[in-house]
Structures are given as C-alpha cells and as structure tokens.
Amino acid sequence: MKTGAKILVEGLQREGVETIFGYPGGVVLPIYDELYDSSLRHILVRHEQAAAHAADGFARASGRVGVCLATSGPGACNLVTGIATAYMDSVPIVAITGQVPTSLLGNDAFQESDITGITLPITKHNYLVKRTEDLGRVLQEAFYIAGTGRKGPVLVDIPKDVSMRSIEYDYAASEPVTLRGYQPTLRGHAKQIDKALEMIIEAEQPVIYAGGGIIASDASEELVRLAETLVIPVTTTLMGLGAIPCDHPLNLGMLGMHGTRSANYAVTESDLLIAIGARFDDRVTGKLDSFASHARIIHIDIDPAEIGKNKKVDVPIVGDVRSVLQDMLAKLQKKKSYDRWLARIRGWKEKHPLQYVSDNCLRPQYVVEELSSLLNGEGIIVSEVGQNQMWTAQYFCFRKPRTWITSGGLGTMGYGFPAAIGAHFACPDQTVFDIAGDGSFQMNIQELSTVASNNIPVKVAILNNRFLGMVRQWQELFHNRRYSFTELPPVDFVKVANAYGVDGIKVESCEEVVPALKAAIETDGPFVLDFRVEREENVFPMVPAGAAINEMIGGKQE
Amino acid sequence: MKPHTLSVLVENKAGVLSRVTGLFSRRGYNIESLAVGICEEPGMSRITIVCIGDDAGIEQVMKQLNKLIDVIKVSDLTDNERVERELALIKVTAEPGTSRAEVMQLATIFRAQIIDVAAKTIILSITGDTEKIDAFEKLLRQYGVKELVRTGRIAMLRGSKVLKGGK
Numbered sequence A: 001m002k003t004g005a006k007i008l009v010e011g012l013q014r015e016g017v018e019t020i021f022g023y024p025g026g027v028v029l030p031i032y033d034e035l036y037d038s039s040l041r042h043i044l045v046r047h048e049q050a051a052a053h054a055a056d057g058f059a060r061a062s063g064r065v066g067v068c069l070a071t072s073g074p075g076a077c078n079l080v081t082g083i084a085t086a087y088m089d090s091v092p093i094v095a096i097t098g099q100v101p102t103s104l105l106g107n108d109a110f111q112e113s114d115i116t117g118i119t120l121p122i123t124k125h126n127y128l129v130k131r132t133e134d135l136g137r138v139l140q141e142a143f144y145i146a147g148t149g150r151k152g153p154v155l156v157d158i159p160k161d162v163s164m165r166s167i168e169y170d171y172a173a174s175e176p177v178t179l180r181g182y183q184p185t186l187r188g189h190a191k192q193i194d195k196a197l198e199m200i201i202e203a204e205q206p207v208i209y210a211g212g213g214i215i216a217s218d219a220s221e222e223l224v225r226l227a228e229t230l231v232i233p234v235t236t237t238l239m240g241l242g243a244i245p246c247d248h249p250l251n252l253g254m255l256g257m258h259g260t261r262s263a264n265y266a267v268t269e270s271d272l273l274i275a276i277g278a279r280f281d282d283r284v285t286g287k288l289d290s291f292a293s294h295a296r297i298i299h300i301d302i303d304p305a306e307i308g309k310n311k312k313v314d315v316p317i318v319g320d321v322r323s324v325l326q327d328m329l330a331k332l333q334k335k336k337s338y339d340r341w342l343a344r345i346r347g348w349k350e351k352h353p354l355q356y357v358s359d360n361c362l363r364p365q366y367v368v369e370e371l372s373s374l375l376n377g378e379g380i381i382v383s384e385v386g387q388n389q390m391w392t393a394q395y396f397c398f399r400k401p402r403t404w405i406t407s408g409g410l411g412t413m414g415y416g417f418p419a420a421i422g423a424h425f426a427c428p429d430q431t432v433f434d435i436a437g438d439g440s441f442q443m444n445i446q447e448l449s450t451v452a453s454n455n456i457p458v459k460v461a462i463l464n465n466r467f468l469g470m471v472r473q474w475q476e477l478f479h480n481r482r483y484s485f486t487e488l489p490p491v492d493f494v495k496v497a498n499a500y501g502v503d504g505i506k507v508e509s510c511e512e513v514v515p516a517l518k519a520a521i522e523t524d525g526p527f528v529l530d531f532r533v534e535r536e537e538n539v540f541p542m543v544p545a546g547a548a549i550n551e552m553i554g555g556k557q558e
Numbered sequence B: 001m002k003p004h005t006l007s008v009l010v011e012n013k014a015g016v017l018s019r020v021t022g023l024f025s026r027r028g029y030n031i032e033s034l035a036v037g038i039c040e041e042p043g044m045s046r047i048t049i050v051c052i053g054d055d056a057g058i059e060q061v062m063k064q065l066n067k068l069i070d071v072i073k074v075s076d077l078t079d080n081e082r083v084e085r086e087l088a089l090i091k092v093t094a095e096p097g098t099s100r101a102e103v104m105q106l107a108t109i110f111r112a113q114i115i116d117v118a119a120k121t122i123i124l125s126i127t128g129d130t131e132k133i134d135a136f137e138k139l140l141r142q143y144g145v146k147e148l149v150r151t152g153r154i155a156m157l158r159g160s161k162v163l164k165g166g167k
C-alpha cells in the first residue's frame, strides 16, 4: 500500500526528475513528509513565484520538464506569474499544488482557491485529482503533455486527502499514455515540403526568420545546415538567439523592435520569408501590413493555430521543426545563387552595426560586451526584463542554443534570478549569469537567501541605472520626458547581498568592469555585481510602437 | 460576419465545458447558442455552438479548440447540408374559454404539445428550427407568455456522413 504522496514522489522519480523547487504549507504536509527522506532533491525557494521560474529556467537550459511544488491558496496563486511566463514561451513545466481536502472543495475553506480555474488560460492543460487511484496516471499524462508537441506548463492540483490515502499502485506497471484528443503532428507534409523547396529556388531575396521553436525542438544544427547549404541569411527572434552563432557570416542578428537594421531591412525587402518556429509576435512584426509585404511566406511550426494567425501564409508546414528541416535537407537538390542579395545585406551590415558611445562613462552595453568576451560563448546567460534584457540580446554573443534564457512572451520582471537558479541545476558545470536591472532584481531579491543557503553559484550582474529604464526610455521619447514613477532610489545591492551572506562588488568606472567580472566568475559561490551605469542610456535602434520595422530610430552613425 | 454552427466532440469530463466556453470569451467571441449532451460514443459528449464571426476568426477559434486536450474533434457545419433543432417550453396564459381554445389551436398548427394544464395556464413544448420557435412564440405573446425556456441549438449533417473522433 502506498499513500498518494508516495505515488507522487516515486512517480516524479520515474519521470526522471532529480530536482524540484518548492515551498511547503498545510495541505502539502503529506507530500513534504514523503520528501523528508526521499532521494529527490528539493530546493526551498523564498517565494513560490521563484519556484515556478526556477522550474522554467531548468527546463529551458536542459530541454527537460521542470517541476515546482506549492501549497494551496496563496502558495498556488504565487505560482501564477511563473506559469503564465512558461506558457507564453512554450516551456515544459509541471506545477504541483496542494488543495483542500475533497470534502471541503467549493466551500471557501481555509486557503482554498480554484487554481485549476485560475490557471485555465495559462496552462496547456491542468488537473484536479479527486481520487488517489487517478494520481499516477495523471502525473504520467502531465509529463507527456508538458514535454511533447508545442510544449507548455501543466498543473496538477492534489487535495490533501488524495495525497494521504493509501492504495495499491505500481507506477512501472501502468500503461503508456494515450490521449485521443491530443495527437500532435510531428512529420511535415511531404508535398508541402516540396512546394517550399520550389519556392526557395524561385526566390531572389530569401530570408530565414527563426524563432524559439528552433531551440525548443533542438533544431539549431539543422537550421545552420539549411542556411549554409542554401546560403540564405538568418535573422532570429529574441527567443531564437543562440540558434545560429552570433558571429556566423549568415547571421543578421535579432529582428523586430530592438533588432538590427540589417535584419529589419532584409525582412522588409525580402521576396521570400521562411518562418521557422516563430509566431509573428507584434514585437517582431511592428506594423503588420508592412511586415515582409513583398514576400511569399513559408511557415513551419508545430502548432497549427500559429499558422496564418497574424499573417497570411503561402506554404504552411505543420510539424516539429527539427523533423521538417531534416526532411528538407534530405530532399534538397537544386541550389541557387543569391549573390546580389547577399551583397546588399553585407552592405547593410557594414553600414549599420550595433553601436553605442564608447567613452569613459560606464555604459551598460560595455558591461555586456566585456562579459561576452570573457565567457567567450561559454556559460548560460539569463536576463531580467527591460533595457538590461535588450542590451544583453544585442551585445552578448550567443553561440549555442539553450545558453540564452529570457522571458520573451510575457516579459516578466523578476524572472531572471530564479530562472538562473533553475539553469544551474540543469547545467551545474556552467557559469550562470543573471543580467539584471535594478527594478527587476528587486522583484525576486529574496532568492539571495536561497542561493546563499544552498551555495548556488549564480552570478547577478545588475545594470543599475536607478530607473525602470525601459519605461523611462518610452517616457523620454514619447511622453516629453515626464518621468512618472520610474525613478528608483539608490539601493546598495552589495550590502543587501552581504546581509544574506552573498559576496558582491560595486562597480563605478570602466576600468573596474573586467576585474569585477573576473572576480565573480572565479568565485565558487553566488556573487552580486552592482554596476552603476549611465542612468539615461537608451536601447537603440528602436521601432516606435505601430511603425513598420524598417522605420527605426537611433543607433545610427550621424 | 455570419453565424457559424460548430460541433465539438469532447471527453465527458468535469470542467470540459468551461475550457471550451472560456476560450470563446477570451478570444472575444460571443456564444449565441450552446447545447451539450452525451453522444453515441461512450465517454464523450457533443457540444453544439452557434457563434458569430468572420471566417478567419472562426478558423482561429477552431484551431484553438483543437489544442484543448479534452477536445477530440471540431467541425464547422455552417456550409454543409444539415438539420438543426431547438426545443422550447412555453408557459402561456390560457384561461378556460376562447383564449385556451385559440392557444390549443395554434399548438396544433405548429405541432406543439401540451404537456401541462393548470387553471389559468398551460405549458407547451415545441421543437423545430430557430425561426419556427421564434414565430410560435411571437404568436403566443398576445395571450401572455409567462415563462419561456429554450435549449440551445443542436445540429447534424444530412445524409450518411458522420462526425467521428480522431483529429
């Protein structure tokens, strides 16, 4: 006989889980009792939001399903932002929540909240488990659903009596999961692939627009091979950074609101756009009517609902992008030279490199560039949200997939630090940096206690501008410099870190940057770097809201 | 923009209906009519939804519905030959005497059934397409409709074609 709690913990281990992130409470006491002498590692966070983000960071860095655990009511509600973040970026996590006993369900019992109702629009699927007999199967389904097709978060809500009751159960003897309502299409349609290949031969000015789907399906190798074989330039979304090495000659960098001019010009002028694992997000397309308006469009995606959602597509291919790209590569016969197009693109790249003023001021871009050259393509970079995120996307040279972790779809401030903790457990040998803003870091700053007590060697590099910088930038540019509630008081982050038992250095000049970064990298444990950067630096170039993506402002040599 | 009749085959599980209807409101669509019930397949239910929208919007809603794990199949019946039915129960004032006789006569014409008779009211049951029920209700209004209950619309393809599971 096994309790529901034991079935759960054993089930997690059967699914290959080694580490979970959680926070205890009343209705999960039976589960925590089971964890007490289990070999499953549990990391106690200091806020449930951090547990969800850590599970998410773990999943993005490893490609496996991340797991978090929280109690009912307030605990479950604290997971919500983290679940929504994972949902928007299609990250596979399983969130386990305790619930009041089944006899009290719907009673407004103490610490009851309808978490399956609350998370309905932000989960791929969710379950309220009413019988201990169902728990094992539900858990299997949860992992299967989270980690297949278009990945995403699944929540499993377990009432206290369900985890306490004992039944006969053998996880190993259970049947493999089959769901008649869930059968993702993995192989691309052969005829559609042929059509796409024909279109590529017909094109004169093709561009590949690669998104997070490349990373999610581990298709970077295939992407680079396709681009190199056909000699077609590639631009990636924020989520797609790392899919092709930043310094690859065919890489145009990121497109969209803070993309490179060359990427945005190339997409605007293209006559064929090959969208792979991307979803035509408004931060990418700008004014939709002008986006790639001369181009025919091939769209490869695992999710049929993304195809044709924002933009009419000429050749839709539903399938796992890796499998589709493999099929395309196998079928490639003809090739064509796009030399004139490539020469034009080279011209744009030379004329419009990303640039910032390099002087004696401590510029945030400089910090990112120096970190990039010190790590030289190694390590995992996580970011917060705001200017810090965009500067990292622009100035850090990503060479490999799953080395860049950021909240793209939801843009969740406070994501980076806990996600970095998760990334560490996925890749314990890698140096993990959270490039932070002073505002964002303060949204989950309590996790300093988690990294201190577990000696988790995550480094935090705060680009401290004493502003909610990205919002301030918009106020400067579009609201007459009326800085309404975006200035933050100075915080001595080193002192805060020290109070939690974490080392840190404050950096106020350019010369100190490299030694400080080196000190952080060489430290075995966690480390906080407080870079007092130029306060009113802006992220350029930029596409103003509602403009076409080739109508960029700033970042140009005048 | 026109009314679309969607037939959605789902797992017969708790919470399925709110997953399905929630999707419509979240994406900005109003459900005009909704009917749910078990169907020929054990463990499944069929939901018939009438919803107004343009073709692209409805296509997006259908794709999103298909993504729900508990949804087995979604079909748009709008451009197909089909039969549609609704049921209405109408409690109408029908005092013994002329008005009762007239109401009963109307019921015969519309092939409605009298399913309850009280001192001053009767309850009529009528099935048909939306237009027929609308017309019947309009005619009864002069006698005094005390209460009206209508089911949602249900629909089925004409001929031997069936809407089976398997996405």
Ligand SMILES: Cc1ncc(C[n+]2csc(CCOP(=O)(O)OP(=O)(O)O)c2C)c(N)n1
Residues within 6 Å of the ligand: A384, A385, A386, A387, A388, A389, A411, A412, A413, A414, A436, A437, A438, A439, A440, A441, A463, A465, A467, A468, A469, A470, A471
């Ligand atoms: C949770 C949350 N609240 C509000 C916002 C809106 N927002 C976007 S960027 C930003 C400023 C971020 O400030 P900081 O972390 O200091 O980064 P900076 O832009 O200064 O680098 C804000 C408030 C958000 N993205 N997330």
Ligand SMILES: [Mg+2]
Residues within 6 Å of the ligand: A437, A438, A439, A463, A464, A465, A466, A467, A468, A469
């Ligand atoms: Mg800031």
